[in-house]
Amino acid sequence: MSEAVTRTVTAPPGLLASLDPLLREWLPRQRWFAGKGRPVTGFALVAATELLPSTAKLGLYHLLVRAQQPLAAGHGGQEHPGDCYQLFIGVREALPPRLAPALIGHVTRGPLAGRTVYEALHDTRPAELLLEALRTQARVGGLRFERDPRQDIRPGLVPRLMTAEQSNSSVVYGDTFILKLLRRVVPGVNPDLELPLALAREGSTRVPPPTAWLVADPGAAAGGPATDEPYVLGVLQPYVQGATDGWELALRALAKGEDFLADARALGRATAEVHTALARALPTVTLGPAQLRTMVAGMTERLAAAVQAVAALRPYEEGLRSAFTALDDLASEGQVWTAQRVHGDLHLGQCLRSPAGEWSLIDFEGEPARPLAERRMPQPAVRDVAGMLRSFDYAARSLDPPQPDWAAHCRAAYCSGYARAAGRDPRTDPVLLRAYETDKAVYEVLYEARHRPDWLPVPLAAVRRLAGSGAADPT
Template sequence: MSEAATRPTAHATALLASLDPLLREWLPRQRWFAGKGRPISAFEPVAVTELLPRSSPAGLLHLLVRIRQPIVPAQDAPLDAAAAERPGDCYQLLIGVRRTLPPQLASALIGHVTEGPLAGQTVYEALHDPRLSALLLERLRMPGRHGVLRFERDMSAGIPSGLTPRPLAAEQSNSSIVYGDTFILKLFRRVVPGVNPDLEIPLHLARQGCARVPAPAAWFLADLTSGAATTDEACGLGVLQPYLAGAEDGWELALRRLDKGEDFTGEARALGRATAEVHAALAAALPTVTLGRVQVERVADAMAQRLAAAAQAVPALRPYAPGLLTAFEALADLGGEGQSWTAQRVHGDLHLGQCLRSPDGHWSIIDFEGEPARPLAERRMPQPPVRDVAGMLRSFDYAACTGEPWAAEWAADCRAAYCVGYADVAGLDPRTDPVLLRAHETDKAVYEVLYEARHRPDWLAVPLAAARRLAGDGSADAAL
């Protein structure tokens, strides 16, 4: 999203300027805003689209806004002038506009505009307004363009009108609206050029007939460069998929079973089969690559660099760093000896919370966006499938550590059952490649240490326990 590509109009600039003081206060309070803890220095319009005119009883503005914030350098790292001037994150905002806000929308208030094109108007989070949320569904039902926005749909998917919308409160990095317990619209808040994997991957899986992932019924994008004509060139903004009514979140289900002392290995094995089915469909739908010596060494080196950075930031990790490093050195050594691996598109952030179990026992996998903090190009890179396996193994450990005492045997049983289920479909147990599995599980644990230290210090002991295990004997199946 370069400056030249977007060329915001004078009207868009003036409109955003009128919202500026309100957004400075409102944005940092949103759960999906990634720039918390740093002041906002400027807002820059990327695109402003009136989906419903402000002259209507309730107007709807669609904004793509770049946020400028000062970059805080790492400790002892100088910040050069070029880095300080890098463009900030771009966010998707849907702003409702009314003269007065009815009482039922009071919690959605952003503020009252006093200057500029919106002077005298009240602006609010549009997703809480059923009328405006319903308008979004109507736009998705009828493919076409509206300004820079492009609405598309699978014409074989029946999308009825009049479905009652309700926003979900549990989202973190994005926002979702459920329509009549039939569809769910996921809106990507922090957006970058290129299709979001959470649209791209489900589309490919649907074409493969993979029943493990809800198939997109409709989606919308923004064409932000002159001549942008394909999905790959556009900026993905949202995807409408079937809503799995009555489905249980895998994380909550695991915790409930654990709390009751009930077995979870049957579900873990079923999850392993579901994961392998998705991997097989992705390998059939999208290109695979071979990781040879050079590529394996690069992967191992990147893992080692992440370990060094995490150990510098989290002192509690330092005693385990030498032992953890051996996991990456062993991977590089195998690559140097001529060992190669196949890489493909994967989920990228697989854990129990990304899995839903329907009342009939069918497991679905959702949220293919990957780790949102990573660059889009990195999230779309082929990876060894064991990366997803490692993420799920770590998730079983996390579940086992929610109670007192930690349920080490429960986690070990679930981890083993998951790998057996994976082998049921893939024909190969991930544990038969211990060096590759240990490297990826170690890399995931290092990521978790850094995340917990920054965001949830009370949870830091969980990934540190994994670091201690993985640094000790190198076994991916040892006790917690």
């Protein structure tokens, strides 16, 4: 692609219909598919863009599709409007052996009849095309490839798909950049681009600054007017070469019988520095009694729903609820808290330590299952602290036997490091911290009961601690 390429493209009629039976089988098997446990009954096309013509030896389509699914039990069997997913569909006559794991299937009808379709991010040429489009700020149909003009993107970097992703996909280019491609997408300002851009403006070195990003305007793709709410589809950032994530480092320390105190303390400092920069870059608000009661009501409702779904929570319900009522009592007395933009889903796996020992925070998307408006709301910074404290517990209890003392020491070191950089220790606000940690543990119990029952004892151990001595222990 040449500089500032703009192309108008149209997808062939019947494209989605020809892919439908293959996608119904393939999509639910992907680790980033959110609707597991419910059948896919059909697809609705949001946008389709031909990036490489399918008449050539190698074709490439960019699709935004809604997967239609029935609602869960209790909703009368109604159809869910459908989560929107970003797909990269490669088209070949036949797949070479190296691309066998990427196979979606063989098309039997429609415009691609007789061709083989596959997950294109496994293939070098489509991945190279994405980087070149970002480098040249191309516009193809409703897709806009944009970048920071102050940062240079060198052409010819060799791509490789990372295979350890969960809710998204990432391609590394020559150990220079990493392109995170969001899979489940919604229209609107995505915090995974918004917050790193704001931090870059503040000069923060704790978060890799966005180099380029990909957005889509389905209205423009269809030849109509641009919509007010484009989709953020991907972000290109510098790749921290040789970095290791905090979860892996913590497990290594545990396996060797070593403490993790210096790293925990440094990670606390890094978190506080990011919070301080976010508070400078974006507006903060004061949470008064009305806002706090709304927050407490949400926590209480989530607890009630979890207790109904997971019987193991029932003996602790009263003790867990007391964490929320204690917060409500303080709000009734007139206490207020400051809320700001936060990471929203902070844990050891969202932190990278460079070979030089410096910590960075990544993945500011927040919890993908939460509505976008909720993920962008200012919240007390202690929410991120609570998430990290829970992560230390998870690491310590992944061993047999568990190492709760290791976690306790790491939690204390993390809070001390945070206090040194922020000027305030999260432990001096115990009621708010307990409420957020309890809310997180309740969420974890529900998640593990549904998806990883073998891990259920991990959050239940925290539940026993957070509920206090007043809870009956079924064991």
